[in-house]
Amino acid sequence: MSHFSIKNGALCAEDHPLTHIATEFGTPTYVYSKxxxxxxxxxxxxxxxxxxxxxxxxxxxxxxxxxxxxxxxxxxxxxxxxxxxxxxxxxxxxxxxxxxxxxxxxxxxxxxxxxxxxxxxxxxxxxxxxxxxxxxxxxxxxxxxxxxxxxxxxxxxxxxxxxxxxxxxxxxxxxxxxxxxxxxxxxxxxxxxxxxxxxxxxxxxxxxxxxxxxxxxxxxxxxxxxxxxxxxxxxxxxxxxxxxxxxxxxxxxxxxxxxxxxxxxxxxxxxxxxxxxxxxxxxxxxxxxxxVGNAGVLLTRVEYLKPGSEKNFAIVDAAMNDLMRPAMYQAWHGVEPVVLRDGEETIWDIVGPVCESGDWLARARALCIEEGDLLAIRSAGAYGMTMSSNYNTRGRAAEVMVDGNESHLVRQRETPEQLFALEKILP
The missing domain is CATH 3.20.20.10 (Alanine racemase)
Structure with missing residues (x-):
């Protein structure tokens, strides 16, 4: 995606490193290029x-x-x-x-x-x-x-x-x-x-x-x-x-x-x-x-690496409630580490924490990653945030717009309290 490019070992948005965006706004976060x-x-x-x-x-x-x-x-x-x-x-x-x-x-x-x-x-x-x-x-x-x-x-x-x-x-x-x-x-x-x-x-x-x-x-x-x-x-x-x-x-x-x-x-x-x-x-x-499709990425962090005899799972903090397209359409999104590592690549399924076997974001990707690494899921500017949900009482992701060297929070992350604020317990 032309406005997100590898530079000095980091995936950058208009020369503003996504690592800085993750530090400032947390993950998962949608990042768009103005x-x-x-x-x-x-x-x-x-x-x-x-x-x-x-x-x-x-x-x-x-x-x-x-x-x-x-x-x-x-x-x-x-x-x-x-x-x-x-x-x-x-x-x-x-x-x-x-x-x-x-x-x-x-x-x-x-x-x-x-x-x-x-x-x-x-x-x-x-x-x-x-x-x-x-x-x-x-x-x-x-x-x-x-x-x-x-x-x-x-x-x-x-x-x-x-x-x-x-x-x-x-x-x-x-x-x-x-x-x-x-x-x-x-x-x-x-x-x-x-x-x-x-x-x-x-x-x-x-x-x-x-x-x-x-x-x-x-x-x-x-x-x-x-x-x-x-x-x-x-x-x-x-x-x-x-x-x-x-x-x-x-x-x-x-x-x-x-x-x-x-x-x-x-x-x-x-x-x-x-x-x-x-x-x-x-x-x-x-x-x-x-x-908008190729003007945005979904930024997510690897929480756990779970090697197995049949498959290796990289469990990230984004999930199917954040990006529904893979589970719904079997859609393919490119996945890249924000910071590139030297070392041998392993084949990983990128999955989320939602309690569904269909909660996957990418399958069989060759990546050299460790726990705590940031991943950028590409081509996520269209039908990403608009199709997201609060399944498992998960607040929807933050959204950030990159304008030159500046990053602006254009939608704050939802809190659990906001999710049940409209609900009432019977008297």
């Missing part, structure tokens, strides 16, 4: 500019679920980002971080009436509607409020993203969106519902895509549908192609953002020139992992 997050976001924003797009014709809506720390959201807001949310809690986080609700799109299959009311009261840009039932409820809520809900229909194009089944979202077997063959009828219904204004079309087929071919295939299907809608007199003002570009976890080579966006915009421009006399259509993106 410079890396900024650079990754700007890869999208700059590619839009290079293809002649302004803020009026392209908008990057960061996927809040990937990392929702207020410092991360505030940084991205300052850079001009919009936001893709999936709950009212995420909306309130965006607002608390200084984000503009008028640049928020609301995705998710289970929006409640209360969540709709909150979003409408803050004037969000668009609801990505995912079912006919949701469309009717949104119409009812908006009408009750004397408001108008701007909507896109999230269309499921039945395109295989060729990724892990748990993070594939664009097939008929997935719960997300509406089948593309049903979309025209649902748009017809939406066009006649009170409190509803059709503004766009949306698609998100999955996450951790290394090739942009499935994304461009999905774009082709959306373009065909937009043309059909135009014949019906239903005008689509924005096209939301979703997110999904992957990152390097274990020597993967994902498509570069600039190459992908260049191909996408060329396709869109050719279509608009042929069918609409070049009239522009606003393009939205929903990246998350590709912005």
């Amino acid at each position: 410079a890396a997050i900024s650079r990754n976001y700007l890869s999208y924003a700059n590619a839009c500019l290079e293809n002649g797009r302004t803020s009026q014709t392209a908008l990057v809506c960061y996927s809040v679920k990937s990392n929702s720390n207020l410092a991360v959201l505030h940084l991205l807001s300052q850079l001009g980002s919009g936001f893709d949310i999936v709950s009212s809690g995420e909306l309130l986080r965006v607002i608390a971080a200084g984000g503009d609700p008028k640049k928020v799109i609301f995705s998710g299959v289970g929006k409640t009436g209360d969540e709709m009311r909150l979003a409408l009261s803050h004037g969000i840009a668009c609801f990505n509607v995912e079912s006919i039932s949701e469309l009717h409820r949104l119409s009812e809520v908006a009408s009750e409020m004397n408001a108008t809900a701007s909507i896109s229909l999230r269309v499921n194009p039945n395109v295989d993203a060729k990724t892990h089944p748990y993070i594939s979202t664009g097939l008929k077997e997935n719960k997300f969106g509406v089948a593309i063959e049903d979309a025209l009828d649902i748009y017809r219904i939406a066009a006649n519902l009170p409190g509803i204004s059709i503004v766009g079309i949306d698609c998100h087929i999955g996450s951790q895509l290394l090739d942009d071919a499935p994304l461009l295939e999905s774009l082709d299907k959306l373009i065909e549908l937009i043309d059909v809608l135009a014949v019906e007199g239903i005008v689509i003002h924005h096209l939301d192609i979703g997110g999904g570009i992957g990152i390097d976890y274990e020597a993967e080579v994902p498509v570069t953002v600039s190459d992908y966006l260049n191909r996408l915009f060329r396709k869109i421009d050719a279509w608009r020139a042929e069918k609409y006399q070049g009239a522009p259509i606003k393009v939205l993106f929903e990246p998350g992992r590709s912005i």
Whole structure:
């Protein structure tokens, strides 16, 4: 990960040794690079500019679920980002971080009436509607409020993203969106519902895509549908192609953002020139992992080394409640000692103290380590802290943002007292 590099025998974050961060803030701790997050976001924003797009014709809506720390959201807001949310809690986080609700799109299959009311009261840009039932409820809520809900229909194009089944979202077997063959009828219904204004079309087929071919295939299907809608007199003002570009976890080579966006915009421009006399259509993106994933590490300390006849276990103070991805997805994260040792490497399973056999962070890693050593678990900036829990009454990790040579605590570690502060004993 480019902003965390080996220097003078230590894994450093912007020249600030992680050993100093562990001493000051303890472990386990998530450590993020402000410079890396900024650079990754700007890869999208700059590619839009290079293809002649302004803020009026392209908008990057960061996927809040990937990392929702207020410092991360505030940084991205300052850079001009919009936001893709999936709950009212995420909306309130965006607002608390200084984000503009008028640049928020609301995705998710289970929006409640209360969540709709909150979003409408803050004037969000668009609801990505995912079912006919949701469309009717949104119409009812908006009408009750004397408001108008701007909507896109999230269309499921039945395109295989060729990724892990748990993070594939664009097939008929997935719960997300509406089948593309049903979309025209649902748009017809939406066009006649009170409190509803059709503004766009949306698609998100999955996450951790290394090739942009499935994304461009999905774009082709959306373009065909937009043309059909135009014949019906239903005008689509924005096209939301979703997110999904992957990152390097274990020597993967994902498509570069600039190459992908260049191909996408060329396709869109050719279509608009042929069918609409070049009239522009606003393009939205929903990246998350590709912005924050490789901008963070999880810093953890080796508590015990437990050699065995079948396996050797390095027991660390981080656990599956801190980083769920390995247990949930069998995900691979690179692991490195913060301080390199001279000596023979041993094959270790990196495991935590949670009372589950599934509590592992990495398997079969060749490391030269001793008890008390610090380890950095790489590529942990996305779906790390946001998926963490308090299982075994474990407080969630601290979060630190590195800015140049300075490290800032952006979320303090939870205490046991905070975890049960909302609970009561029966009288």
